[in-house]
Amino acid sequence: MPSSKPAGESQAEAPERFARIANYYSDLIQRYGHDPRACDYGRAESQQAKFRVLSECADLRGRSVLDVGCGFADFSDYLAQRFEGVAYSGIDLTPDMIAHARQRHPGLSLEVRNLLEMDASQQYDVVMANGIFYLLGDRAAELMRSFVARMWQMAKVAVAFNTLSSWAPDQEAGEFYADPVETLAFCRTLTPRLTLRHDYHRRDFTVYMYRDPA
Numbered sequence: 001m002p003s004s005k006p007a008g009e010s011q012a013e014a015p016e017r018f019a020r021i022a023n024y025y026s027d028l029i030q031r032y033g034h035d036p037r038a039c040d041y042g043r044a045e046s047q048q049a050k051f052r053v054l055s056e057c058a059d060l061r062g063r064s065v066l067d068v069g070c071g072f073a074d075f076s077d078y079l080a081q082r083f084e085g086v087a088y089s090g091i092d093l094t095p096d097m098i099a100h101a102r103q104r105h106p107g108l109s110l111e112v113r114n115l116l117e118m119d120a121s122q123q124y125d126v127v128m129a130n131g132i133f134y135l136l137g138d139r140a141a142e143l144m145r146s147f148v149a150r151m152w153q154m155a156k157v158a159v160a161f162n163t164l165s166s167w168a169p170d171q172e173a174g175e176f177y178a179d180p181v182e183t184l185a186f187c188r189t190l191t192p193r194l195t196l197r198h199d200y201h202r203r204d205f206t207v208y209m210y211r212d213p214a
Helices: 013-032 044-055 074-082 095-104 137-154 180-188
Strands: 064-068 087-092 109-112 124-129 155-164 194-197 204-210
Touching: 013 095, 044 074, 044 155, 044 204, 064 074, 064 137, 074 087, 087 095, 095 109, 124 137, 137 155, 137 180, 180 194, 180 204
Parallel strands: 064 087, 064 124, 087 109, 124 155
Antiparallel strands: 155 204, 194 204
């Protein structure tokens, strides 16, 4: 089972890393309120494009979905408009995000949780993550692999996640840009049934991972 900290990171450093991320988003909420910019999207169109590509990983009708880093749970609205019977759950590191999400979606399962601290026996049909890796800092690549491995353990049908791409022509300092080839090679250690999407945004890519068909 993946550790909640990468190799070489102290017990104190791991919680501090995630607390910094939570505080970063809390500041954005204070500035923007319920707005895509509070989830660090430059434009609402970018959010919608990433929602679309994640949702295309599988037929989600009647499926249970865990949204890792759910923010305001806006993805639940997107899915509900397109797929009947989606059982949506969301987790996020940021208490302010979950508080706002619960106000807007009182009927959903929404929790302040770190995926790496969850029991992998909690199973969902599809586990997704949207933009959760870029602020992970100097050990981002290791932590991303830990997150993806845990997502795979918890998924009965498929995993879908996106990340900033090292192929991006306009990279910003302080953000983690994953190499698509290296990312796919790691995912290949978990399953050979993979799809790489690098066709929807010049700074971003998405990976789909599938269990073997019954």
